[in-house]
Amino acid sequence: MPPLLRLENVSKVFRYGFFGFKFKAVDDVKIVIEDRPMIFTIAGESGSGKSTLAKLILRIYRPEYGKILFRDRNIYEIDDKEFRKYIQPIMQDPYASFNPMQRPIRYLRETLVNVAEVNDEKEVENLMDQTLAYVGLNPIEVKEKYQHEFSGGELQRLSIARVLLANPKIVIADEPVSMLDASIRMNIINLFKKIKDDLGITFIYITHDLATAYYMSDEIAIMFRGTVVEYGRSRSVLSNPLHPYTQALQESLPEPDTKKKRRWMEKKVRLGEYVEEEEFVVKGCKYVFRCPYAMTKCKTTPPPYINMNGVEVRCWLYAEGDG
Amino acid sequence: MERARQIVTLTRSLLNFKRFKLGLIIILFLVALSVMSYFSPEQHRWWYSYPKDRPPQWSSLDLILGTTTNGRPVFWAVSNAVTNSLYIGLFTALIGSHVGLLVGLLAGTLRGRLEQALILLIDPFIVMPGLPILIIFALALKQTMSIYTVPIILSIIAWAWPARNVRSIALSVIHRDFVTIASYSGIGFFNILIYEVMPYILGWHLTNFINTIIWAIGMETALAIFGLSILSEDTLGTMIYWILNYGAVFRGLWWWVLPPVILLVLIFVGFYLISISVSSYLNPRLRGGG
């Protein structure tokens, strides 16, 4: 069975500034997501390119290099109507996801009619009611309200309901809980897990929060300045991080567990005095300015993907064959 | 039904603003004056139908504002002028601001070659100075100028700036998340234009429409002073032309000079008041929605 989604050597170039400073927001990314229900996390800090990658998959941006394949078909060869049945988005800001001038229910209805192609009026109402109940919302209340009458958590549930009505194969969730209060995040995260188990939908979960990533994901890809530095089964990656960046991330993560306080305080972080833009244009490994293990070839040559027991790492430390 | 209700609540809350009320009173007064022109006696259109240069007399309605050097009653002339000026303003706004709206919407939402083509079309018209262009057109088309063609000529300049503005509003809206969601809900391009993007533009468009009325009347007046408007018709501008032509100011014919000037000022002030009260009403609403 061909992989559900494959990104091959995908790069996206942006330019900004008066003299057109060019940089690759996404640089030669390779990701393979197999065709079985899973939660695939793309984790990284701001500037890592994870949101750009999401937009590339959603066809909001077009890659300058590389290919994105859905079941071995180039996504640019699939027409809009079909594409929407396969891939659907959930955005970060619940309030920005719906037009303040309209009622959110409109988008659910439209999705049912246009994407799921349900024409019978009764069936449309039925499906909407069922799905709204499934995500924990009251259908009668929802149908009357405007966007500003909902809370952030409720709006995210509405986004999820809309996505379910389209019945896609992949849901791309771009930081879906980062704008919600910590105490209600779990409700949404658990809902994702439930949907994956009940309906077999694959989630691509984009986040900077490693703790929620660990909790819910099956596989994880860590991004830094546009490149994927490590990816594989999340249990492996997070319990035994190979790439120095992943290691640094894990060590820095503050955890709500006071027993870990001493260890956290003791490990000092080394910080270079680079400017962010410089890191983007490095010819070799982007992490070279901060890496405690940096070698000379790290600056000049980008490391290849090396498979270490099922986890792919992009780091010269593991390239034993080259010496 | 919902829309009608919204319009009623809109007008009601607008009436709470003193500025709107004042503007409305002025405009209603002007409209009343213009309506009266339909009851004017036939002969007022002809020159020398009355003795010329007569100061105001209370003897009859015709002579309440005196007569011009052309021997026409100022009152009826001015009433007719208001009608024609308002007409020109209104039709220029109807044509110009809506063409601008359409082009701006398309320029803001399309991508690629069409978008570039539209920008290439809009920008020259913005950069070029309006009055000289209109003078050239007016000179060239002097024969065909009439009440109906002047709005079209004015619209040649009037559409460009709204197009630019509408484009920038549309651009900012089209990049927002909810448009992506709308698109992924299968909502078609034109549907998105009308129900997702347009609500954000309508507020501006309304203010622009009113401002175009003012602009058009002002432009026509400017052209008229050069003698480049439809001199055979009464507009506030052409009246000023005749005033200047006959040196009425120097000759002290105040009853002929003051009315068109005062009425012009009233038109500008009246529409301006309505324009700003509408835009200040709409502004916080646009941000909050609902």
Place this chain on the structure above:
Amino acid sequence: MLVETDAVLKAVNVYGEYVLSPEISIKAVNDVSIQLQRNEIVGIAGESGCGKSTLIKVLYGFLDPPLTARGKVMLGVTNNYINILSVSEDYRRENIWWKNISYIPQNSMNVLNPFMRIGDHFSEVLSKHLKISKSEAYKIAEEYIGTMGLRKDVLKAFPHQLSGGMRQRIVVALALQLKPSIIFADEPTTAVDVILQKVLLQFLTEKQKELQNTLVLVTHDMGVHAMITQRMIVMYAGKIIEEAPTENLFEDPKHPYTQALVRSLPRLGDESPKIGLGGVPPDLKNPPLGCKFHPRCPYAADVCRKEEPPLIEYEKGWKVRCVLYSGR
């Protein structure tokens, strides 16, 4: 004024309200009393709408309209106590801000003037408060910058020429330069990545140890509280609902809200299922009667809907606002 020894700040019955119109006012801080001791790190936790940011603004005395405050905020200055809320803003600007209390806001760009070089930021504050010339102040700044682990040429740069992380470190350095006795940091690391967050927090705690002053850290990130703070104050809908040493709070939270919050947090290596809290925070324009948490509380009883429970001392150093504990 009864103030315990070593208390640098005592706030008594403080209110912070946003007055939007004669009819609508939001009580963001609703009758809060706290004490800050010398040489401690305190965390103020809570989620959107709890009032923690407003509380800090009131304690600091930064009352930009429509924010109004009442109550007493007694600050210990040499041998005396002055009420921050009763002196004029000019007095605060001259004598209290930067010198006795410093405030680090969320976004570094709120503090740094994009038209001023970094060095000038330092020398301006130093020269004004120490009453020395700008050039002398600049020399002091040069030495000081070295102790912060930053290069001297940073002083010549403009804010936009530096990375976000550098700017945030400079803001911290600015806040500390006059060695204030209290530092309020309002979400200082939210806009910054995880690794830099650790650098900043380690930096702040090191300096706190050195200067032996009081660090008040306001953040919704419970992980940060667990790693840094010694004791915590949890706020909900404008009131303090629990106050305890950090370790106790995480180990055995008492208030149902704190329980739900702590239990919903995922941790690395922990795959046990977590459950979130239901409902939504109350609308502060129209808050519910009785206990503000009762609509979402799994233990809500009749009395909770009618009366607001008082903040009682469960044991030494541990306060809870809940009927489950006031019946002891």
